[in-house]
């Protein structure tokens with residue numbers, strides 16, 4: 001089974017939002033979709049799950065186009081920020097509606113999570129707080145029998161202990177029933193341990209697709225005095241710079257280990273710093 005996104009383009013009123021995006025999603029892999037505000041993540045996820053149309057390009061599951069094919073579309077599920085449920089519908093009814101629509105529902109998991117998160121199944125959607133709306137939508141997303149689950153900002157409004165429970169739940173359900181899960185989020189470091197592969201979108205394009213390990217191993221932060229760091233990093237791929245007093249830190253991509261001169265320190269690049277640097281606009285540093 002393979003999900004392929006090919007040459008997707010989308011514009012709104014002549015503004016190009018997605019410019020030729022192509023991604024091959026592997027089976028049974030957890031992806032992190034990263035990008036700054038307005039980068040095009042939600043638009044991409046909406047197109048992949050056939051909620052909106054691309055101007056050109058295609059989304060295929062096992063080589064078959066998804067557009068117009070409801071059976072195939074039901075193998076994908078998007079949890080989005082949009083509130084799609086009728087306001088007065090109760091939690092339990094939403095579960096039943098989902099089961100009828102997707103032809104299956106993991107009631108055991110849904111009931112277990114409803115209790116674990118302390119969600120009242122008798123409450124109407126409109127009575128739920130922002131955090132509990134996210135929790136409800138997460139439970140639905142994890143309980144549908146889809147092979148590809150897309151979670152757009154899934155932890156919106158969740159407090160720290162519910163976020164922790166969500167991460168643990170995700171790992172557990174993934175090991176019980178492996179499938180591809182794509183998570184779009186801004187809380188990179190929190191989720192870094194769960195993600196196998198990062199896709200970074202910037203300005204409507206995929207600028208990088210790498211495993212977290214590869215990013216960490218390939219990057220380095222080089223610190224020291226301005227003159228020493230500048231000369232040590234000559235010829236390296238410097239993706240960003242920070243400075244405080246006479247001390248500077250340069251962020252380097254694809255760092256090759258070498259003898260480190262006195263006065264210079266080399267440390268690993270964390271994912272958050274890497275992301276900020278590769279998506280930085282001119283004049284923002």
Ligand SMILES: Nc1ncnc2c1ncn2[C@@H]1O[C@H](COP(=O)(O)OP(=O)(O)OP(=O)(O)O)[C@@H](O)[C@H]1O
Nearest residue numbers: 012013017035036037038039040041042043044153
């Ligand atoms: N229905 C629409 N009509 C017009 N412009 C839109 C529409 N939907 C999205 N856009 C524009 O497309 C661009 C990408 O938006 P999108 O929501 O996909 O970004 P995002 O990466 O999900 O951002 P965020 O992290 O802030 O949620 C933005 O400039 C947005 O204003």
